[in-house]
Amino acid sequence: MKKYLINLIESKKLDNIQKNTRVVFGPPLINYSTNEAIVLCLVKNGETWIKDFIEHYQKKGFKHIVFLDNRSKDETLEIAKDYENITILQTDVPFKNNNILLRRYLVERFAKNRWSLTVDIDELWDYPHSDKISLEQFLSYIKKSGANAVVAQMLDMFMEKIPNEKHSLSDYNYYDVSQIRKDDFNENGKFAPNDFELVGLFKKIIKLFRGGIINRIFSVNFYYKEILNDDIKIFRGGIRSTIFGLDRVWLTKMPLLFYDDSIEPIAHQHFSNNAIIADTSTVLLHYKFTHDFKENIQQAVKNKQYASNSE
Known part of the structure; x- marks a missing residue:
């Protein structure tokens, strides 16, 4: 019954x-092989990051970049249109309460039985030894191992102080790992630690997870099929946890997926269900602390954009 309700609601959405x-721009269909990958990204007013974002992923060897725009009011789209191998979709569906399904929509539309990397506009992904092996070689290794998903750990990058004007993302050379906590993946195949399970009153569930499908009908656990390396951990905390006073800032994501029949893509903003997780992890360099950081935070709070309505 629970799964039926989830599927029914999500199907309608x-x-x-x-x-x-x-x-609104670029090819509606993207032809690429099973040893290539594309980038999928939701974006709204991403002018600060868009140039560095596109050039980074094109340099890494990704075949194409697809943006799903939520009515940007800055120069995001005009900048993106100056580059080759770009597709831009536009939607009137708001990011709030729909960000998981918007991401899943992109994976299902463009990446069936192929690799895709789902990232935010302020995230630059990289993989081990990318200076020595090509993206195609890396994907081939992952696929031969039997995995269909690759974990990435977020690393918040910043300058000595928040700048007053725009800088290239390459100027953000500082990071802090002192407040990062590591958890094992649960033996029962669930991502979330046991103490993250909410088994309290219905009101408590509503309060903590209002805005979604009541966190997939009262469950906050997301499960994997197999993990090929027990040394891969779930990371939480970091500098954003310290600055904002938040106990649970998730730093572990699963952005790189091979969307086959066994995996349930983007079941959570960070995780997919029933994945076989590769034996190597990757990194997501995260550029939140840019010159317009204060403005972006104020806008996020106003729009109640993030978890718990940005409170």
């Missing part, structure tokens, strides 16, 4: 996304 999304 995905249909609504499909009806309210259109291609």
Whole structure:
């Protein structure tokens, strides 16, 4: 019954996304092989990051970049249109309460039985020895191992102080790992630690997880099929946890997926269900502390954009 309700609600929301999304630039279909990958990204007012973002992923060897725009009001789209191998979709469906399904929509539309990397506009992904082996070689290794998902750990990058004007992301050379906590993946195949399970009153669930499908009908656990390396951990905390006074800032994501019939893509903003997790992890360099950091935070709070309505 629970799974039926989830599927019914999500199916209707995905249909609504499909009806309210259109291609505004670039090819609507992307042909690429199973040893290539594309980048998928939700974006709204990403002018601060868009140039570095596109050039980074094109340099890494990704075949194509797809942006799903939520009505940007800055120069994000105009900058993106200056580059090759770009597709821009636009939707009227708001990011709030729909960010998981918007991401899943992109994976299902563009990446069936192929690799895709789902990242935010302020995230630059990298993999081990990328200066020596190509992306194609890395993907080939992962696929031969039997994995269909690769974990990435977020690393918040910053300058000595928040700048007053725009800088290249390469100028953000500082990071802090002193407040990062590590958890094992649970033996029962669940991502979330046991103390993260909410088994309290219905009101408590509503309070903590309002805005979604009551966190997939009262469950906060997301499960994997197999992990090929027990040394890979779940990271939490970091500098954002310290600055904002938040106990649980998730730093572990699963951005790189091979969307086959066994995996349930983007079941959570950070995780996919029933994945076989590769034996190597990667990094997501995260550039939140840019010159417009204060403005972005104020806007996020106003729009109640993030978890717990940005409170």
